[in-house]
Structure formats: structure tokens, C-alpha cells
Amino acid sequence: MKRPLASRLGDIAAPLTLLLVLCGTWEAAVRGLNVPPYFLPPPSAVAAAVVDRLPTLLVSAWNTLEMALLGLFFASVTAMVIALVAGLHHLLEKAVRPLAIALQVTPVIALAPMVSIWAGLDHADRAVIGLAAVVAFFPILSGAMTGLKATDRDLERLFRLYGAGTLQTLFRLRLPSAAPYIVQGHRVAAGLAVVGAVVAELAAGSGATQGLAWRMLESSNRLRTAEMLAALVVLVVLGLLVHAAMGLAEAQLLKRWRVGPR
């Protein structure tokens, strides 16, 4: 059921054309108006900076990604355990939900100084991982708690009819039923973990983490705006890659859940 080639080419060509037009306008404007490069370098200079600094930028991107993924991992484990325990009883769930929402509405940037102190000033990477975990936590918990309640009523009746216990129903029915919600929660969380890692790194403001945000701070302090934008470009690409990877993983994992024509 593949779509025609022309339509799939359009998916790529249309946004690419827009990007080229925007960059072209930017380039022409910067050159025509004689904007100083420390204020706004042309895209060609940014591209040159990306190529020039690529080895450093890739290492930094890897550092950021690693911290974000570790944060995602800790968030996933904690959120899943809490969701499963909360799933055992509706009062437990009622107790957990408002606290989880409170954590979610707290801006991560406001938590950063405190977490930095707790992590120890020599362990900026721990603070970054911790903050990435904090922002990744809510979508996973929320998805899992919603999913655990979204079980087919009739399947639940069957489990009851055949004498299934609470734990059997939780692990054999409610958890697998929740899989689409849980996977979607992880997809959102992965993107947020990268954002959280960058915010935390900026807030920490120390070179110990050696991530992309540090590269940006460093270039900014030296007024090397092209290098700063180069780091931003790599960060955007990283975010897009994480998004695409999670989308692919979701499609693979959930093949079976999409029940065919009835």
C-alpha cells in the first residue's frame, strides 16, 4: 500500500524548497544590508562553521544525546513502576496524579539550580541527566496511567469470568493494552529529554558536561555567532533524528495493535 513516488518525493521536496528559499533570503539580506557577522552571519558562514567544527560538534552532540537518553531511561523506569503501582487501586492513582501534574507544571529551568546543588557542583552531568529525567517523566507516567485504564471492557469481563486475579489482569491484560499509550509517551518524552538536557546544561553553565549547549555558551562568550548557530543546527538535527527514530520504533512495536478490517 505504498503511495505513488511523486507524492513521497513531495514530502521531502516541499519543505526542502521552503528551507532553501528562506536561507536564500537570509543570505541575500545579510549581504545586501551589510549586517556584521557577529550580529547575524549568513547561512553560508554557518554551514562553513558546521563543516569546520564538525568533529567537536559531533562529540558534543553525542554527549548531549547520551545524557538525554540516560535521563529518558531513569524517567521510564520510575514512571512505569509508579504507574503500575498506581494501577493496582484507584485511590493510589488519585493520590499520584496531582503530584505528577505539579511536577509537570514546574518549569525545568526553575529546578535546575537546586538539582545542580544536589548533584554536586563537580557532577554537572548528573544534574543534566536528572533534569532530563524530570521533564521526560510526566509524558510516560501520564501515558501509562491513561493506557492502563483504557482496557476493552469486554476483555476485562472475560478475564473476570475466567477468574483472573488483580495481578494477572494487570500484567496480562492492562499492561499490554496500554502499550500504544506507553510507546507514545516515550516518544514525546524522548524529545523532551533532549530539550531538558540542553536547558539543564545552559543553566549549569559549566564546561564539565561538554554537550551542545556548552558549545553554544562557549561560542556566545567569544562572539563567534556562526559557531553558535552551527551548534544550534546540529542540535536541531539531533532532535529530528531522535523524533524520527522514536516514530520508527513506535510503528514497529505497534504493528500488531492496529486491528485490521472488522
Place this chain on the structure above:
Amino acid sequence: MIAALREAIVEYPGRGRALGPFSLTVEPGEIVAIVGPSGCGKSTALRLLAGLEQPTSGEAERAVGRGKTALVFQAPTLMPWADAAANVDLPLKLAERPKGERAERVAHALRRVGLADAAKAFPSELSGGMAMRVSLARALVTEPRLLLLDEPFAALDGLTRRRLVEDVHRLWESTKPAIVFVTHDVDEAVYLASRVVVMTRVPGRNAAEVAIDAPAPRPQGFRATALFRDAVEDVTAALERAAEVAA
């Protein structure tokens, strides 16, 4: 008696009375059809017979254990993450039967519904009719004494539906469970059941009962006989009266 409702009334908080008073006694091995206007409480009556709900007042009595009761819904209600065999295996697994016995009984149940080759297929790969057969196999795998069917063929196309309806008799013949099935299709009710219970509008009460005096499985061309057509007329007339009474 295998299961019985006596003057059973079900009331849901905030929604008022959903059923009753309604009475029905199911004898071992008989096939009973329940017909009635949509939303009249047919499914509620079935859940009472299954022991999944208790009546607000009146009595629901069951002479079969839960393990000997099976339920089939309008949708196949399969677990999408499990293949056909694992879906059929569910009741045995929850009852913690030994593994070898389970495999044998699952294979047997799938053979009975004509899906021996589809054991490894996932629900997303099955047609509507096949998924419904898997659902039937899951109900049959425990060799139930009481089989409850809640509009099991309503979502299928005409031909698939007719074939499955004919299969029900064939499946019933070997172990002769009592079958209670809910439908809004009068032809289907008369074709399958030895008696058809007609319910009124919500809250559903006993409106009429029509006995179908014909052998099961039905002989060839049964749908063309006067007996079939007369019974369909009787049930339809009773349904119309039942709707008027409530209106």
C-alpha cells in the same frame, strides 16, 4: 436447570432501571434466543446469567461454575498482541491448566471452528469472520456447560453470518452446552433456537415466548418451510406488540 433469573431487576445509579423484572430458566443443553428492541437490557440479562453482575433485586441462580461458562461478544474481543492460539489459550492459562493439555485443547478448539491453519495468525491479520471464529474457539476451549452469545454475528456481512449461524448447531451437537444468545435478527433467532424469548422495551420484561419445534441441526431448506416462516411471523408480531406496550 443450569441458570435462572427470577424476577430479576437491575438498576444502575443515575441511569435508572435497565432490566426487569425479567425471568428466564435455562435447561441443560437447550438453545434459547432472546430478542427485543435495542437497548432493552438483553446484554444485562446475559451478564446476570454469566454471574458477572448481580441483580438489584430478584434472583440470579447458577448451577454451573464460572469455569464452565463462556461468553462471546458482538466484537471478536481478541487480544491484539497475542496470536490466535494464545487468544484461545487464555481461559486455560488463567485457570492454570498444565501446558501439554492446553496445547492439545487449543489445537482441537481451532480445528473445530475450521481455523487449524491460522493458529499463528494475529488478530490484525484475520478477517472479521475468522476473528469471530477465534472468539468462538476461545469460548469452546473450556467445554462450557453454558455458552452465552451477545449478538455475536451482528457485525458480519450476510454470507459470513449465515455460515457461522449454521456452524453453531454443528458445534453444539458434539458437547450440547446450553446456549443463550441475544440477537435483534428474528430469522437468526428462529433458525438457531428451540425457543425464542421476546423482551419489551427498556426496562426489558418478558413479553412473549415462541417455541420452535424442529430438530437441531436444522434440515436442509429449513428456512423455506412453513414452520420457519410462521415462527418468524409469530416472533415479529410479538416484538411489535412489545414495542407498542412500552410506547
